[in-house]
Amino acid sequence: MSSPASPPTHPASLFAIYRLCFVVGLFSFGGGLSAWFHREVVQVRGWMTDDEFFSGYSLAQILPGVNSTNMSVYIGQHLRGALGATAALLGLLTGPFAIVIAVASVYHQLVGLPGFTAIMGGVAAAAVGMVFRMGMNSARSSLHHIPSLAVLIATFFAIGIMQWPLLPVLAVLVPLSIALAWPRGASPQESRPEKPGDA
Amino acid sequence: MRDDPLIQLIIVIAPLSLLAIGGASAIYAPLQQQTVDVYHWVSAREYLELFAIARVTPGPGSMLTTLIGWKVAGFLGALAATLALYVPCSMLCYGAAQTWRRYRGTKWHSAVENGLRPIGAGLMIAGGVMILRIEHSGWPGWVVAFAVLGVMTWRPAIHPMLLLAIGGALFVAVRAVS
Known part of the structure; x- marks a missing residue:
């Protein structure tokens, strides 16, 4: 069904981008949006490499705004520029927009249903598993580089365990981590050949 | 004009879009303050209820703002609130992504990319842990x-x-x- 891996030049139509984001938006319960994106965009469709995806993921995390919609904008922009970003954002929001209003209209009946909150809790927990899986993918390239690994653990410890506020943590770790990464030079995994005129 | 609920929604929500540093959870406290205490659009109980609905439905948890817009001014309110939250940060992200890609292959780009990557991974795993914690x-x-x-x-x-x-x-x- 999906086309063979042919990375360059517009692999995705605007409609394909919209549809992908629509589906991801619709089925992403409990905060696993980025994990869905990773699966669909990198693993299933091959529209982006792991490097491109996680580079954008870090960007989407650092920038203000909603991480998941930032990620959709990054993906859409990567694939088809401004129109792609618009298609991705609209696609991501259409389904949840309709559903959240529909659910709010019948919320009091739903909560009364036996098992409703249990199902939602289970779905969210499973979605966390997806997030962990993506975290492992992203962490892999850091494992061979001690300073990166240290930064990864420090970030997790500060936010996930200590629950320190994000901004001061980033203010310390971002410059530190960039400085530590500086000696590694260009091209992280020798996989991307130098191409000077690449636009 | 300032009494128009749609304009008010945009005035309240659009700045939050750019203040949501580190994700949408950063806006919940200021949003509650504005919608409950300042504008009295919803009661505190309703706010928590809307928060819960946004959590159990698919999509970003920040769809909470959509629901507040819907409470204030129906469908148009929902639309205005949604666009007010997502458009400003998306435009910023678009500009940043473009700049980001333009400098691909330079030494500082690689350093930033390699430096941000473990932070992104750490935040990702921490985010999962935090969801489990919130869900109790x-x-x-x-x-x-x-x-x-x-x-x-x-x-x-x-x-x-x-x-x-x-x-x-x-x-x-x-x-x-x-």
Whole structure:
């Protein structure tokens, strides 16, 4: 069904981008949006490499705004520029927009249903598993580089365990981590050949 | 003009879009203050209820703002609130992504990219832990999350919908037993 891996030049139509984001938006319960994106965009469709995806993921995390919609904008922009970003954002929001209003209209009946909150809790927990899986993918390239690994653990410890506020943590770790990464030079995994005129 | 509820929604929500540093959870406190205490659009109880609805429905948890818009001014209110929250930060992200890609291959780009990557990975895993904590799902939450992690590592091709459904079913079973 999906086309063979042919990375360059517009692999995705605007409609394909919209549809992908629509589906991801619709089925992403409990905060696993980025994990869905990773699966669909990198693993299933091959529209982006792991490097491109996680580079954008870090960007989407650092920038203000909603991480998941930032990620959709990054993906859409990567694939088809401004129109792609618009298609991705609209696609991501259409389904949840309709559903959240529909659910709010019948919320009091739903909560009364036996098992409703249990199902939602289970779905969210499973979605966390997806997030962990993506975290492992992203962490892999850091494992061979001690300073990166240290930064990864420090970030997790500060936010996930200590629950320190994000901004001061980033203010310390971002410059530190960039400085530590500086000696590694260009091209992280020798996989991307130098191409000077690449636009 | 300032009394128009749609304009008011935009005035309240659009700045939050750019203040949401580190994700949408950063806006919940200021949003509650504005919508409950300042504008009296919803009561504190309603706010929590809308928050819960946004959490159990698909999509970003920040769809909470959509619901507030809907409470204030119906469909148009929902539309205005949604666009006010997502458009400003999306435009910023678009500009940043473009700049980001333009400098690909330069030394500083690689340093920033390599430097941000472990932070992104750490935040990702921390985000998962935080969701489990917010949901108060206890040990079954951890078991399901790590089971899903294991299955996805063992069989990457498995469809996530299936895993989400199994997670939901397991929770119902656990609830029924205990």
